[in-house]
Amino acid sequence: MNSIEKIVRPNILALQAYSSAREEFTGSEGIFLDANENPFGELNRYPDPLQKQLKQRLSVIKGVAPQNIFTGNGSDEAIDLCFRIFCEPGKDKALTFTPTYGMYEVSAAINNTELIKVPLDNNFQVDKNKALLALEDESIKLVFICSPNNPTGNCLDTAKFIxxxxxxxxxxxxxxxxxxxxxxxxxxxxxxxxxxxxxLSKAWGLAAARVGIAYASPFIISLFNKVKPPYNISKLNYTAAIKALENTDNYEEQKKLLLEERQKLSEALSQIPIIRKVYPSQANFLLVEVSDANSVYQNLIQQGIIIRNRNKEVKNCIRISIGTPQENKALLNALQNITA
Known part of the structure; x- marks a missing residue:
């Protein structure tokens, strides 16, 4: 038994995965009377349960072998699978560093797993000593590190150390x-x-399609595929993902524009009186400290502009997604109209 197998829940190791019709026969030609499908229509057939064409395209783009790739219903499915595969409910624990993405806590709660939260330091980085002290708890089986982090926008420089x-x-x-x-x-x-x-929700512009990816060892990917629902990505979303990944020019063009707008918006926000600090960002959003986050949030809503109020996570901070040049200009005009 390898070291990773020892972490896996015994019932998951012993689990016999469901075998779908589209796994037992993988050809594309023939009279299909095997899956209790309706013989009529354009979307009447079940999709590829392992999304092989999508993984092949990702393999080319990322330089990772297909057997190291899992694709699922957003990153949230992969997060949930991590708890279901590695954490015994009511017994094992997970660790993360806060403030961070809220779904780690939600998934932990759903799976009856205690989530240990170690606060980031004043620079939104992991304190190595605090991390090591927390990891002395042998019941911790999972560590979640969001990098670039949400909502802070910075990369965490201690991932390899952990x-x-x-x-x-x-x-x-x-x-x-x-x-x-x-x-x-x-x-x-x-x-x-x-x-x-x-x-594919962020830079690839496919938030509505809900396509997340996990890259890991072939053994871990085999566990993900064993536990996931048989057809976890619809054909509509599968097709949209492949189409987007084939248009890398559009991806690069939009990413370039967003990065340019991020820089322009950061500089412009710094000149507005109610803005106290614009944090450096390596994401497609900015964390911004204002005079009164609750008031600014409500004022912007009244002007038809919706941002995220992160006051509960980071005092008096709002999170602003990078929009189009026109949207960013409208935001700046709206903020100029707010007095302290």
Whole structure:
């Protein structure tokens, strides 16, 4: 038994996965009378349960073998699967660093797993000593690191340190990695306990399609495929994902514009009286400290502009997604109309 197998819940190791009709026969020609489908229509057939064409395209773009790729219903499915595969409900624990993406806490609660939360330091970085102290708890099986982090926007520089000093599973959530130059996707062979999450919702513009990706060792990917629902990505979303990944020119053009707008917006926001601080960002949003986050949030809504109020996570801070040049200009005009 390898070291990762020892972390997996015994019932998951013993689980016999459901075998769907489209796994037992994988051809595309013939009279299909095997899956109790309606013989009429354009969307009457079940989709590929393992999304092979999508994974092949991702393999080319990311330089990762298809057997190292899981695709699911948003990154949230992969997050949930991590708890279901590695954490015994009511017994095991997970760890994350706050403030961070809220679904780690929600998924932990759904799976009856205690989530230990270690606060980030004043620079929104992981305190190594506090992290090591927390990891002395042997019941911790999962660590979640969001980098670039949401809602702070910065990359966490201690992901490798955590991986090297923890025997459990380290999940690095790189939902916003397309907007920076940092990724651990190329470290899978070096770190067998690493899972990297990415998504097509952000830079690829497919939030409505709900396509998330997990990159990990073939063994971990086999566990994901064993536990997931048989047809976890619809044909409509599957087709949309492949189409988007084939148009890399559009992806690069939109990403370039968003990065340019991020810089312009950051500089412009710094000149507005009610803005106290604009935090550096490597994502497609900015965390901004204002004089009164609750008041600014409500005022912007009245002007028809919706941002996120992150006051509960980071005092008097709002989170602003990078929009089109026209949307960003409207935001700036609206903020100029707000007095302290």
């Amino acid at each position: 991986i090297q000093n923890f025997k459990g599973i380290v999940v690095v959530d790189e939902a916003y990695a397309d907007f920076c130059s940092t990724t651990l996707v190329n470290k899978l062979e070096q770190y067998p306990n690493l899972i990297v999450l990415q998504t």
